[in-house]
Amino acid sequence: MKLLSNKLGVYLGVLAVGGSLGFLGSRQFQQPTARKQTQVYPTAIPTEANPVNRSNNDRDVNFIATAAQxxxxxxxxxxxxxxxxASPENLRNPLLKRFFGGDKSKKSSNSLPEQIERGTGSGFIxxxxxxxxxxxxxxxxAEKVQVTLKDGKSYPGKVLGTDPFTDVAVIKIKAENLPTVSFGDAKNLMPGEWAIAIGNPLGLDNTVTVGIISAMGRSSSQVGVPDKRVKFIQTDAAINPGNSGGPLLNSQGEVIGINTAIRADAQGLGFAIPIETANRIANQLFTKGQADHPYLGVHMINLNEEIKSEINSSQEFDFKIPEDKGVVVVKVIPRSPAAKGGFEPGDMINKVGRSPVKTSVQVQEQVDLSKIGSELEVEVLRDGKLKILKVQPTAFPKGEFE
Known part of the structure; x- marks a missing residue:
């Protein structure tokens, strides 16, 4: 059952699986988060080959420079x-060290040492x-958040909400007439299109890098973060620690994603949250301080010949599967919406709403688009017969992945 145990629970959306893998907790993946800021001194000397004080009208500014400006x-x-x-557990915690990277400490009132953890990331207005x-x-x-604009002005920031399922957060600063970004369209992106990243890698403010869209629709399990509910954009635009939260742009300078994760053991493998997902979650966070995620309460798995054979030969399951493709329910969480709606282990999910589904990721997407408390029809194949199950998704239970 080793193969099957490795496959179960890799998709979340409608799952209820214990034990989450955070971005920083993966050996192969890390979030481009905080690193201690270093100071860099300029060395270039203006020459005829490196002109200064020339307007954009005097030269051919390309679309990358235009987007960055x-x-x-x-x-x-x-x-x-x-x-x-500064307990032994906290001092040994690699996630804390990698996220904040702080090295200062002070004494608390009860003489127990405390550490100040610091982190630097990016964001956009x-x-x-x-x-x-x-x-x-x-x-x-974070207990303290400071937001610094490109012009050097700095403001204290208030975190109005965070959503761990999509890794989106919103902040408010007290300022007016600020420059803002424009949103583009991530739904229709194609591999090979230009991708421009702007952020603060390693504390180097407003760094611009460029590449292409390498792939679309990378599942959270493919990225190595199965506790997230995102289909990621993959790009080879250089993304480094400190880029987290910064925008990924198209060639028109429109935001198409939020730079979020990098592959620690490779180059040119960065991942961004599509702007449609980020904007939908951000609107909820600004409005009510939290984002609700529809929940059914099933474990499911994508079938292939190997998985089919393992399930059918195992005594752990009391059902047999004739198909070797599709999505099968392997467990129904007691007292969950799925249990109340009549789901059973062995059900093959064919449609969610009116949309056909062939993978667990597609099931997750359609459930995410449903409304909490509203009836959702799910077509399943059970014992060779099609059945329509009517279920009412609830908000994802707090602590389900803790």
């Missing part, structure tokens, strides 16, 4: 910090009244 003023640096006790979007992991647990 358009969006750069709306990209911010986010510095977050918090205190933790979506409202001239000071509304910002970033990654949840950039500000997770």
């Amino acid at each position: 358009k969006v750069g003023p709306a990209v911010v640096r986010i510095d977050a910090s918090r205190h933790i006790s 979506i409202g001239s009244d000071g509304r910002l979007i970033t990654n949840a992991h950039v500000v997770d647990g």
Whole structure:
């Protein structure tokens, strides 16, 4: 059962699986989060080959430079910090070290040492009244958030909400007439299109890198973060620690995603949250401080010949599967919406709503689009017969993945 145990629970959306793998907890993946800021001194000397004080009208400015000039003023640096006790557990925690990277400490009132953890990430302004979007992991647990604009102005930031399922967070600063970004369309992106990233890698503010869209629709399990509910954009535009929360742009300078994760053991493998997902979650966070995610309560798995054979030969399951393709329910969570709606282990999911589905990711997507408390029809194949199950998704239970 080793193969099957490795496959179960890799998709979340409608799952209820214990034990989450955070971006920073994966050996192969890390989030481009905080690193201690270093100071860099300029060395270039203006020459005829390196002209200065020339207007854009005097030279052929390409679309990358145009996009950077358009969006750069709306990209911010986010510095977050918090205190933790310097207990042996915290001092050994690699996630804390990798996220904040702080090395200062002080004594608390009871003489127990405390550490100040610091992290630096990126974000971008979506409202001239000071509304910002970033990654949840950039500000997770932060007691103090400072937002610095490209022009050097700095403001204290208030985190209005975070969503760990999509890694989206929103911040508000007290400012007016701020520059803002424009949203593009991530749904219709194609591999090979230009991709421009702007952020603050390693503390180097407003760094611009360029590449292409390498792939679309990467599942959270493919990216190595099965506890997320996102289909990621893959890009080879250089993304480094500190880029987290910064925008990924198209050639028109429109935001198409939020730079979120990188492959630690490779180059040219970066991942971004599509802007449609980020904007949908951000609107909920601004409105009510949290994002609700529809929940059914089933474990499911994508079938192939190997999985089919393992399930049918195992005594762990009391059903047999004739098909070797599709999505099969292997467990129904007691008292969940799925249990109340009549789901059974062995059900093959054919449609969610009116949309045909062939993978667990597609099931997750359709459930995400449903409304909590509203009836959702799911077509399943059971014992060779089609059945329509009517289920009412609830909000995802808190602590389900803790």
